[in-house]
Amino acid sequence: MRKIQTSHVGSLPRTQEVVDFIFARENEQPYDAAAFDACMTSACGETVRKQVEAGIDIVSDGETSKISYATYVKDRYTGFSGDSDRNPPGDLKLFPGFLKRLADDGGTPQYARPMCTGEVKSKGQGELESDIANLKAGMQAHGAKRAFMNAASPGVISLFLQNQHYKTREAYLAALADAMKAEYETIVNAGIDLQLDCPDLALSRHMLFADLSDDEFVAVANLHVEALNHALRDIDPAHVRVHICWGNYEGPHVCDIDMEKVFPTLMSTRARYVLFETSNPRHAHEWTVFRDRKAEIPDDKVLVPGVVDTTTNFVEHPELVAQRIEKFTDIVGADRVIAGSDCGFGTFAGFGAVDPDIAYAKLKTLSEGAALASARL
Template sequence: MAKIEVTHVGSLPRTQEVVDFIFAREREEPFHQDAFDAAMAKAVSDTVKRQVDAGVTIVSDGETSKISYATYVKDRYTGFSGDSPRNAPADLKLYPTFLKRLAESGGTPKYARPMCTGEVTSKGQGELEKDIANLKAAMAEHGAERGFMNAASPGVISLFLQNDFYPTRKAYLDALADAMKAEYETIVAAGMDLQLDCPDLALSRHMLFNDLSDDEFVRIAATHVEALNHALQNIDPAQVRIHICWGNYEGPHVCDISMDKVFSTLMDARARYVLFETSNPRHAHEWTVFRDRKAEIPEDKILVPGVVDTTTNFIEHPQVVAQRLERFTDIVGADRVIAGSDCGFGTFAGYGAVDPEIAYAKLGALAEGAGIAGLRAAGAAA
């Protein structure tokens, strides 16, 4: 049987206790560190158990302790203060009544996005080491054999924590790459796969660089990958995952840059595993890019298409999941495809469009669909 592994992008719904602790820290309100640490350890254990029960074979800690996938760096690195300007994605600006509704419904999470106002240096790996210990303990307890841990890429940090210190964008990216290098290496040294979250390679086109042409943006995205690859120079690409997306929000997405435009840049990253959206209705057709440009996909790359959506409460039918996976197994073979999600289910602490119970039901459908696709692939090969 051709088994198709099952994973997801990383973030999962957090309990209210976890959210309360995270925002107490965010607002610099008093809390007991021991109680915080105990709550995180328990929540990670529960999160890993639910993944295993759903059929996920490559698990994460759900990014439980982080306020968000990018801005957590302000708590672990020096050089950040104040606040960055908010800039709504260009597609939402085209539909102001929807943007207003989204904001009024709590769909635009409120948390600190400080500027870079000083030299970026690590405060040490203490918080990361707690996260790693929690994930490894949970995996051992619940029988998960393989795990991954998310980390922000230099490019996505530069998107959300904008530069007001370094003389140029490149200088800022270089400083971020140097600072994040130890975090990346610590994750891999602990036996985890490292996932780099890189929405800057797509989302930032219509969020920060909407005044540029696509070609001009692609040149900027290439500098982001160059900085990332520098930070990964001591890490085997076989232990690295990269995730690209156009923004994990329900919206028009009519300003998204195409996968075809960013394809080469994405393939240039020193990462074996490539995670990308294919359930998003504005990008579901782009599996054909992988088909038509198959010759440009390095033979060691593993494709991890998002075959369940993370912005709606529809639970995909396992047959739909299987069909979506088969588009890619037909291109590169079942041994080079892993079932994934479009994005995270709990991108920001306390916020997620998908009900927590439905999020895990989607992961269950993901696993069931992967099983169906694996059986079909085995049958075709027999």
């Protein structure tokens, strides 16, 4: 029987001890550095164990040590300072009552989003090397054979840490690509697949570029991919994953740009694996884009559709998961499909719509659905 592999987008719920350490560092409060390191090592190992027990084949460190998938770069690179105004997604602005309810209920995470105010340069790979060591130790302890690690794309950094230093957006993207190149290569050279998080290719349409037409936005997104591909030029695409999304939050999402319009941009990324949302109510129908544009999917691309949602506490039935997987195996074949999740379960440290135990129940049902689909091949 050919087994359909399982994975997910990357971030997973952190323990309260981890969150407390992360925010102590974030808020420049005193903390024991040795205890911080020990906590991250232990928590990462436990995160790997839970993934293995849930049946996940390609695991991650859960982004344990990071405050978020994008703004962590402010701690590892020079050139960032201050804070910036929050710019809610366009769909939430259309429903101010709902936006206020989210804010009043603590439904919006609080963390610094500094601006780029100087030259972006790496402070060294020390924190990344610690993350890699923790992930590898967890894999060895719990029998995981394959793993990936997330890194921010130049485009998503430019979305959340906006430019006040470089003369143009293109210059800022180029500087970010040059700075991030070593991080990307360090991950791959460690024998771990690299995942680039690229919500800028969809989310930023209704968050930062709402004044543009769809065609104008796609031109911007293509610039982002150009910068990303430049940073990846010395890495084998067989070790690279790219994730696109429209924002990992429960909301109306009525301003989301269609997959149809960003499909060529996604396919142009220098990555073998493409991860995308296809379970939530706003994008579940878009599997047909892949069916109808099959000829435009490069032969070496592997599709990693989200077959479980990451914004609700419903645990999908394994049969539904299998049906979602089969829509894509019917398009490109089982050897070019990996079952994934729509987004991460812990996008921001200490914040997540899904209960931590339910997050792992969703990963378990993901693997059960993949087993059902595999048995039917």
